[in-house]
Amino acid sequence: MKDQMGYELTGGTAQALDAYEQALHEMRCLTGNPVATLAPALAQAPDFAMAQLLNAWMHVSSTELPAIAIARESLAAARRLALNEREELHAAAIGQWCDGQWHAAARTLEDLNALYPHDALALQMGQQLDFFTGDSRMLRDRMLRVLPSWSEEVPGYHAVLGMLAFGLEETGDYARAEAAGRRAVELEPLDAWAQHAVAHVYEMQGRREEGIRWMHESTGWQESGFFLVHNWWHLALHHLARGETAEALELYDGAIRGNAASMMDLIDCSAMLWRLELAGLDVGGRWTGLADAFAPHAASGNYAFNDLHAAMAFARAGREDLLRSLRTAQAVALTRRDDNAEFVTAVGAPAIEAMVAFAAGDHAQATSLLRTIRNRAARFGGSHAQRDLLDQTLIAAARSSGNASLAKAVETEREQVLGYREFPVQGRPAFALAS
Numbered sequence: 001m002k003d004q005m006g007y008e009l010t011g012g013t014a015q016a017l018d019a020y021e022q023a024l025h026e027m028r029c030l031t032g033n034p035v036a037t038l039a040p041a042l043a044q045a046p047d048f049a050m051a052q053l054l055n056a057w058m059h060v061s062s063t064e065l066p067a068i069a070i071a072r073e074s075l076a077a078a079r080r081l082a083l084n085e086r087e088e089l090h091a092a093a094i095g096q097w098c099d100g101q102w103h104a105a106a107r108t109l110e111d112l113n114a115l116y117p118h119d120a121l122a123l124q125m126g127q128q129l130d131f132f133t134g135d136s137r138m139l140r141d142r143m144l145r146v147l148p149s150w151s152e153e154v155p156g157y158h159a160v161l162g163m164l165a166f167g168l169e170e171t172g173d174y175a176r177a178e179a180a181g182r183r184a185v186e187l188e189p190l191d192a193w194a195q196h197a198v199a200h201v202y203e204m205q206g207r208r209e210e211g212i213r214w215m216h217e218s219t220g221w222q223e224s225g226f227f228l229v230h231n232w233w234h235l236a237l238h239h240l241a242r243g244e245t246a247e248a249l250e251l252y253d254g255a256i257r258g259n260a261a262s263m264m265d266l267i268d269c270s271a272m273l274w275r276l277e278l279a280g281l282d283v284g285g286r287w288t289g290l291a292d293a294f295a296p297h298a299a300s301g302n303y304a305f306n307d308l309h310a311a312m313a314f315a316r317a318g319r320e321d322l323l324r325s326l327r328t329a330q331a332v333a334l335t336r337r338d339d340n341a342e343f344v345t346a347v348g349a350p351a352i353e354a355m356v357a358f359a360a361g362d363h364a365q366a367t368s369l370l371r372t373i374r375n376r377a378a379r380f381g382g383s384h385a386q387r388d389l390l391d392q393t394l395i396a397a398a399r400s401s402g403n404a405s406l407a408k409a410v411e412t413e414r415e416q417v418l419g420y421r422e423f424p425v426q427g428r429p430a431f432a433l434a435s
């Protein structure tokens with residue numbers, strides 16, 4: 001049996017193949033519920049190796065501990081089968097990620113795509129890893145390597161274009177990013193990742209009206225999916241930068257917090273509430289409920305970027321107990337000496353101490369810590385737009401601690417990058433180099 005790209009599949013059935021291909025499509029678009037779509041294929045054909053491996057990918061990429069346990073089970077089921085070369089490489093990369101070897105998993109997927117350039121799942125999981133490890137260059141180059149093998153006639157091409165658009169945006173090539181992302185959404189209006197790549201272009205260039213129009217005129221992304229909250233978050237960023245705090249808060253209460261289910265969604269909630277406060281808004285008791293939502297993840301200690309956003313909620317909600325659990329879990333994480341230990345050491349731990357200091361009103365300490373990490377913050381992942389929170393906080397901290405000249409210097413840097421002045425004084429760093 002072969003998939004629609006002509007690649008050999010171990011252990012599938014015709015019926016299971018249909019569900020598998022549909023789940024892959026939903027995954028590429030980040031629409032629907034690919035986990036539920038795939039479930040019948042796993043039930044009908046438990047020896048369908050790529051179905052098990054896709055299930056593993058969907059769970060491990062959530063970065064949530066309970067889901068990683070499910071990923072391990074699916075990986076074990078796949079490893080009991082006689083896998084072909086491509087399936088073996090998928091299994092190896094999943095195993096590496098489950099074991100905290102994020103960089104090695106990303107490289108294994110490079111090797112896979114060098115042999116199988118049409119494996120869009122490997123490209124997508126590779127780009128997720130590049131994102132989580134802050135590797136801007138590979139966000140772009142992973143796609144450029146395979147681009148000559150693709151064309152609009154190849155099914156799934158929209159996804160490659162959408163991923164390329166995001167890579168081009170994160171490396172500052174905004175014109176090409178915008179064109180690629182817009183073409184991807186023309187080809188597949190449900191492609192929420194391509195939609196998102198274009199939203200990033202407008203974010204980085206401060207093109208707020210176009211950003212708002214883009215999110216309202218192309219609405220396939222709004223239907224469903226894992227990425228709904230994050231795209232609403234991008235729309236709220238555009239409103240916030242225009243000083244439209246009421247619109248941003250309304251989006252927070254409705255589409256963002258109201259739909260938040262996963263760790264990625266909670267990250268967006270924390271990042272938005274923090275920005276709203278920096279913009280001078282009273283967010284009332286919203287941190288309390290958000291801290292409760294983060295509580296089950298407090299002691300996860302498996303990804304520094306998640307920990308930071310949880311810690312921000314705990315600090316603002318006054319949940320010292322949860323902050324203690326989080327710090328203890330990070331101390332244990334450091335003993336594992338895996339890639340997350342590096343994320344924690346380089347950026348995660350000092351970033352938490354900076355934000356906790358800021359929340360406690362120790363703005364001089366926050367300023368000092370943020371200055372040490374801002375230029376290496378890419379090493380714990382996320383996008384330029386997400387990490388911009390550190391710069392925004394630095395400006396506020398510097399100003400509040402009497403360091404007006406530093407606040408002004410960082411503000412000026414941002415104005416020069418953007419070429420115009422936003423409210424509240426925001427902007428974007430030129431492109432930060434990845435690790």
Ligand SMILES: [Fe+2]
Nearest residue numbers: 196200383385
């Ligand atoms: Fe984003």
